Amino acid sequence: xxxxxxxxxxxxxxxxxxxxxxxxxxxxxxxxxxxxxxxxxxxxxxxxxxxxxxxxxxxxxxxxxxxxxxxxxxxxxxxxxxxxxxxxxxxxxxxxxxxxxxxxxxxxxxxxxxxxxxxxxxxxxxxxxxxxxxxxxxxxxxxxxxxxxxxxxxxxxxxxxxxxxxxxxxxxxxxxxxxxxxxxxxxxxxxxxxxxxxxxxxxxxxxxxxxxxxxxxxxxxxxxxxxxxxxxxxxxxxxxxxxxxxxxxxxxxxxxxxxxxxxx
Amino acid sequence: xxxxxxxxxxxxxxxxxxxxxxxxxxxxxxxxxxxxxxxxxxxxxxxxxxxxxxxxxxxxxxxxxxxxxxxxxxxxxxxxxxxxxxxxxxxxxxxxxxxxxxxxxxxxxxxxxxxxxxxxxxxxxxxxxxxxxxxxxxxxxxxxxxxxxxxxxxxxxxxxxxxxxxxxxxxxxxxxxxxxxxxxxxxxxxxxxxxxxxxxxxxxxxxxxxxxxxxxxxxxxxxxxxxxxxxxxxxxxxxxxxxxxxxxxxxxxxxxxxxxxxxxxxxxxxxxxxxxxxxxxxxxxxxxxxxxx
Numbered sequence: 001x002x003x004x005x006x007x008x009x010x011x012x013x014x015x016x017x018x019x020x021x022x023x024x025x026x027x028x029x030x031x032x033x034x035x036x037x038x039x040x041x042x043x044x045x046x047x048x049x050x051x052x053x054x055x056x057x058x059x060x061x062x063x064x065x066x067x068x069x070x071x072x073x074x075x076x077x078x079x080x081x082x083x084x085x086x087x088x089x090x091x092x093x094x095x096x097x098x099x100x101x102x103x104x105x106x107x108x109x110x111x112x113x114x115x116x117x118x119x120x121x122x123x124x125x126x127x128x129x130x131x132x133x134x135x136x137x138x139x140x141x142x143x144x145x146x147x148x149x150x151x152x153x154x155x156x157x158x159x160x161x162x163x164x165x166x167x168x169x170x171x172x173x174x175x176x177x178x179x180x181x182x183x184x185x186x187x188x189x190x191x192x193x194x195x196x197x198x199x200x201x202x203x204x205x206x207x208x209x210x211x212x213x214x215x216x217x218x219x220x221x222x223x224x225x226x227x228x229x230x231x232x233x234x235x236x237x238x239x240x241x242x243x244x245x246x247x248x249x250x251x252x253x254x255x256x257x258x259x260x261x262x263x264x
Numbered sequence: 265x266x267x268x269x270x271x272x273x274x275x276x277x278x279x280x281x282x283x284x285x286x287x288x289x290x291x292x293x294x295x296x297x298x299x300x301x302x303x304x305x306x307x308x309x310x311x312x313x314x315x316x317x318x319x320x321x322x323x324x325x326x327x328x329x330x331x332x333x334x335x336x337x338x339x340x341x342x343x344x345x346x347x348x349x350x351x352x353x354x355x356x357x358x359x360x361x362x363x364x365x366x367x368x369x370x371x372x373x374x375x376x377x378x379x380x381x382x383x384x385x386x387x388x389x390x391x392x393x394x395x396x397x398x399x400x401x402x403x404x405x406x407x408x409x410x411x412x413x414x415x416x417x418x419x420x421x422x423x424x425x426x427x428x429x430x431x432x433x434x435x436x437x438x439x440x441x442x443x444x445x446x447x448x449x450x451x452x453x454x455x456x457x458x459x460x461x462x463x464x465x466x467x468x469x470x471x472x473x474x475x476x477x478x479x480x481x482x483x484x485x486x487x488x489x490x491x492x493x494x495x496x497x498x499x500x501x502x503x504x505x506x507x508x509x510x511x512x513x514x515x516x517x518x519x520x521x522x523x524x525x526x527x528x529x530x531x532x533x534x535x536x537x538x539x540x541x542x543x544x545x546x547x548x549x550x551x552x553x554x555x556x557x
Contacts, residue, residue: 055455056454056455057451057454057455080457083456083457084456084457087455087456088452088455090448090451090452092448095447095448095449096448096449096452097449098449098466098467098470098471099471100470100471101466101467101470109453109456109458109466110456110457110458112456112458112459112462113456113457113458113459161452165456
């Protein structure tokens with residue numbers, strides 16, 4: 001099967017000379033259609049920088065990112081072949097929604113990157129209403145402003161915004177780490193269901209092992225800008241190869257038997 | 265703002281809901297006085313035809329230089345026009361011109377500042393250096409130069425004042441934009457592939473507008489004064505337009521013999537610019553979270 005997203009030798013450096021800082025060094029992995037790929041690491045491990053390079057917010061200083069076989073970056077220029085094909089849900093729904101825009105305008109915003117006829121077709125009232133109902137919002141929420149909503153509801157708005165263009169690939173940059181634990185579960189389940197219904201492919205960035213395990217098929221562990229381990233979630237949780245992965249795993253609370261065995 | 269309004273609420277009666285903004289204004293007698301001056305001025309200028317039976321431009325030679333009386337409250341000028349009436353109609357002009365000039369300068373400046381801050385790099389450098397050039401001149405000298413080059417009339421005076429007011433708004437909007445550009449919702453719009461122009465008009469400008477509004481209220485008084493100054497120097501409104509600066513310009517020659525002629529327009533000008541400055545200072549204090557009162 002051909003990879004949807006293929007990274008090889010991707011590096012990102014900030015500054016120069018003695019100030020040089022390697023945010024990401026020589027990262028390589030592939031994401032295949034239909035899977036959820038987890039990217040885990042502590043703060044500052046470079047996982048979000050990788051996400052930014054995939055979405056076009058930061059250019060890689062070396063290496064190649066191929067999306068469906070064609071390069072995403074041409075030097076410092078981002079090639080957006082099909083707008084709306086790849087979407088992102090950010091970590092903090094407090095700041096990822098413009099406080100001066102109504103919910104309806106926020107959700108429909110990504111459509112403005114599309115050609116006019118496609119925008120009209122995808123932004124129809126029926127489609128919008130069906131989508132917000134699917135993510136658990138009501139039509140009367142549409143004319144309100146983001147500050148009137150709770151964190152979980154805002155993240156639902158952000159999810160609806162990401163899905164309005166019918167993307168193939170969605171980057172979830174710690175989508176639940178700013179939410180309460182009970183709300184986290186609802187949002188994660190929603191994301192799982194949406195993935196199944198729409199045949200989405202996810203890149204799931206998180207620092208939470210439990211969340212990764214619940215959501216992902218395969219995963220990569222990042223430490224200090226390097227990918228230290230890649231494999232299926234099952235393998236990595238059962239037979240971690242790297243010391244760092246073991247440290248991460250030991251941070252999991254051990255309520256279940258299978259987790260308890262990891263601490264032995 | 266939230267801590268501010270919370271403070272105001274606890275200080276007020278807990279049972280009654282008090283608008284924190286209005287509450288703060290009432291705390292400051294000077295701001296209240298400024299508000300009173302402006303409301304009076306606005307009412308008088310709007311109701312000018314109802315208040316005064318005279319025509320502001322009608323010449324009545326037999327009654328020239330008559331001192332203040334019941335018929336002519338502020339006396340008449342060198343061709344017998346009623347000065348009170350001319351001041352009322354002049355208020356329309358001054359208020360209208362002041363507001364129009366500052367609003368258009370604010371609008372243009374905000375757009376230029378947002379572009380400068382959003383794109384950065386060379387565009388930013390060029391725009392900001394141009395603004396530095398404008399700011400390097402004393403404002404009145406530059407306004408005089410622009411008005412003199414374009415020709416002495418009210419439109420050109422307005423244009424000149426708008427030009428010298430723009431850089432302040434450009435700097436203000438640029439500083440806000442630099443902060444807004446790092447906001448997640450702006451970055452989100454970038455990842456969606458939204459065009460920069462749409463990001464600037466939909467995200468940057470609506471979120472950068474608050475400090476601009478404060479600056480506008482502070483600047484209106486100054487703009488009114490500048491319009492009158494250009495009028496006084498003969499570079500603004502031309503006779504027989506009832507404009508305060510132009511009235512003072514002709515009237516000061518008669519000050520010793522007919523004191524009322526330049527005095528009353530001057531007083532009106534003083535009160536108007538006083539009112540706007542008091543209000544502007546008041547609003548700035550209210551919205552400044554560091555002001556401790």
